[in-house]
Amino acid sequence: MTRRIGILGGTFDPVHCGHLDVGASAQEALELTRMYVITSNIPPHRPQPFASAYHRFAMVSFAVSTRPDWRAADLELRSPTPSFTSGTLAKFHERGYAASELFFVIGADAFADIGSWRDYPAILDAAHFAVVSRPGFLVEQLPHRLPRLVSRMIRPPSIAGLVPPGVQHHIEQHGLYTSMTPGRRASDAPRPPAAGRLHG
Numbered sequence: 001m002t003r004r005i006g007i008l009g010g011t012f013d014p015v016h017c018g019h020l021d022v023g024a025s026a027q028e029a030l031e032l033t034r035m036y037v038i039t040s041n042i043p044p045h046r047p048q049p050f051a052s053a054y055h056r057f058a059m060v061s062f063a064v065s066t067r068p069d070w071r072a073a074d075l076e077l078r079s080p081t082p083s084f085t086s087g088t089l090a091k092f093h094e095r096g097y098a099a100s101e102l103f104f105v106i107g108a109d110a111f112a113d114i115g116s117w118r119d120y121p122a123i124l125d126a127a128h129f130a131v132v133s134r135p136g137f138l139v140e141q142l143p144h145r146l147p148r149l150v151s152r153m154i155r156p157p158s159i160a161g162l163v164p165p166g167v168q169h170h171i172e173q174h175g176l177y178t179s180m181t182p183g184r185r186a187s188d189a190p191r192p193p194a195a196g197r198l199h200g
Contacts, residue, residue, distance in 0.1 A: 005097060006035035007127070008105045009088065012056050013049040015063045026105045026130050027069070036073045037064055040083035053077050086119035089126040102127035109137040112145045124152065
């Protein structure tokens with residue numbers, strides 16, 4: 001069975017419906033077989049949370065309890081050090097997950113600063129990054145903010161509900177219909193590694 005593992009991280013202070021909606025949209029669009037919601041301990045790029053790690057993890061556990069394919073994960077809470085995404089992804093790799101199986105769900109505003117993250121640019125090969133628009137910061141702005149990564153960005157065509165899910169997955173997996181050059185298939189263009197593609 002193919003594993004397509006979603007990872008949704010954050011301080012979750014508190015976890016709210018917007019977080020869950022983003023995760024649910026990513027799960028549907030990318031056909032994720034499981035979603036791990038990871039509460040961060042010490043965020044390196046944000047102010048310290050108001051609620052304790054215990055309470056934030058408890059709230060995430062309650063929030064995902066009715067979603068059978070979702071799991072509250074305390075991977076980052078087991079360490080007293082800051083919660084770096086590269087370390088979290090390394091823990092998934094240690095548990096036997098291939099980079100190509102992992103989809104790290106992230107807001108466009110946070111992804112715009114990925115150049116300042118620990119282990120950049122190597123981190124881009126540790127998972128797919130599924131980037132979602134946030135209020136005031138659309139995915140469409142990323143090519144201008146991150147021009148060096150444009151060749152790795154793919155934007156699935158907006159065909160949800162117009163074709164069967166398996167057809168949509170095949171179109172998105174192979175980059176069909178996304179070429180801007182008439183008469184040329186997107187699948188003919190050089191492709192980035194299986195992991196590390198940036199899904200809009």
